[in-house]
Amino acid sequence: MIRQFFSTNKHALLYGLSLACLIALLKGLEIRYFIFDHSIEIYIGAIAIIFTALGIWLAMKLSRPKIERIVVEKEVFINSGPSVVNEKEITKIGLSNREIEVLRFMAKGLSNQEIASQLYVSLNTVKTHASNIFMKLDVNKRVQAIEKARELGLLNIEKLPG
Amino acid sequence: MIRQFFSTNKHALLYGLSLACLIALLKGLEIRYFIFDHSIEIYIGAIAIIFTALGIWLAMKLSRPKIERIVVEKEVFINSGPSVVNEKEITKIGLSNREIEVLRFMAKGLSNQEIASQLYVSLNTVKTHASNIFMKLDVNKRVQAIEKARELGLLNIEKLPG
DNA sequence: TTTCAGCTCATACTTTCGGGTGATTTTGCA
DNA sequence: TGCAAAATCACCCGAAAGTATGAGCTGAAA
Structure with missing residues (x-):
């Protein structure tokens, strides 16, 4: 059950991990000190944009392509039921x-x-x-x-x- | 050109707007003060997760489905000659x-x-x-x-x- | 050898069809 | 409003179809 979850959502987990790493990296570089202290909102906005983009990319990668099936009925004319004697x-x-x-x-x-x-x-x-x-x-x-x-x-x- | 961009990406712009609103809301509530000062990373993580989810959702909504035509041959039996009254x-x-x-x-x-x-x-x-x-x-x-x-x-x- | 299904034919009878003729009423159209 | 076509009905008669029953003949299977 749980193992199955891991195997099927392998990609998602991987991306989550790399996400965590990215956060750690951000913290490590102390980028927030690079930005003026009072503009924490800008920082958050940047984070939001980045992760939105990441989410979109993730969705693109993960979601199986949406396929809309259009059934086209092609009429095949058959020349009247059994022509062979029954x-x-x-x-x-x-x-x-x-x-x-x-x-x-x-x-x-x-x-x-x-x-x-x-x-x-x-x-x-x-x-x-x-x-x-x-x-x-x-x-x-x-x-x-x-x-x-x-x-x-x-x-x-x-x-x-x- | 630009107008067309606005009209075609109406949904994306709307979502962007609501995103901005969400940030404003977060700021307004000063949620970050609710969280312990030293755990700013948790706050950022939450933001990241939320916006990743938002990105995913956005992608789901926006991605146009791939159209696949399936031709089904429908057998039509002709009852020999005109089936419409003559x-x-x-x-x-x-x-x-x-x-x-x-x-x-x-x-x-x-x-x-x-x-x-x-x-x-x-x-x-x-x-x-x-x-x-x-x-x-x-x-x-x-x-x-x-x-x-x-x-x-x-x-x-x-x-x-x- | 017997049995049985299939094909043949017959008689007798009833019902249905088809042809012929004539007539009246309805109805659509000019 | 009146005419022509369509629809209706009737009667007669012979032909054809269908029902019922019985029976003879033949070839193949049990």
């Missing part, structure tokens, strides 16, 4: 391969019949897939499903998972 | 105020009936608006309309035009 979400939700295909066609605005034609399956199959998609995404309309899929990043162009 | 497109396409409202509800996945309830109008009215929207956007399915609106940046949150 496979984690897909597996978490449990969407099958085929279901994601259907989901993406749905998002492109194709009707169930059109999706059926694209995938070479029947309309009923597409409807079943759609129902399962809605169940897994916890919605009951295709627009909501698309909305949710968009939020979760399921609609990005990439190869289908595994 | 009023030009709206006026170009000729979508009315109400139609945009309906369009946005549609994009949230609400059914026509739900939109009607939200807007306190009849289902038929919403259907009419929807038809007009499809006509103006040159599509024939709500999912396509939403898709197109999203491309054109018509779905961003902002006050409606007009």
Whole structure:
């Protein structure tokens, strides 16, 4: 505790010591006799000025430089969230391969019949897939499903998972 | 020149003045007589310490801080395309105020009936608006309309035009 | 081998959408 | 004050979407 104080304030103590030495020196030289006896105030004033200067110098030396930190926010534009398909979400939700295909066609605005034609399956199959998609995404309309899929990043162009 | 010096060093001059006042005060109180005559050195030491402290304080006050600029990169995600509502497109396409409202509800996945309830109008009215929207956007399915609106940046949150 | 998930398809039914047409009321602007 | 645009509502009909249920087929895992 005390040792720490000594080590951290080493400079200050040193300066204090040299200060004391200076006083001793002043006394030793008997400068005050050099000045007229009635002008003790001048002497004190001189002392005051000297030590004020010393204090300023001390402060300059000791005080760590005052640093004013100005935080400049530089805006870095990033081209929209995850452009990579969010496979984690897909597996978490449990969407099958085929279901994601259907989901993406749905998002492109194709009707169930059109999706059926694209995938070479029947309309009923597409409807079943759609129902399962809605169940897994916890919605009951295709627009909501698309909305949710968009939020979760399921609609990005990439190869289908595994 | 001189005036500028006075104005810029106003604080320093003030402190100097108060310093002089302090000396006068010390003299006025004749503190030195309170202290034993032979211990004039103690008096001087006290003066020295006081003015050193004063100097330090002065330095603290006066030293202007070093300014350090810290550039922080703030990531701004662009939601692909204009994040501000594209009023030009709206006026170009000729979508009315109400139609945009309906369009946005549609994009949230609400059914026509739900939109009607939200807007306190009849289902038929919403259907009419929807038809007009499809006509103006040159599509024939709500999912396509939403898709197109999203491309054109018509779905961003902002006050409606007009 | 059995089990199970995924994909397929079907039937039947209800709800919602979308297109077409026509009409009345509000409202902003000249 | 009157007109044009906007907003409102109605009715009909067919198409599409969504719900519910059941079932056959396949490949991989237990």
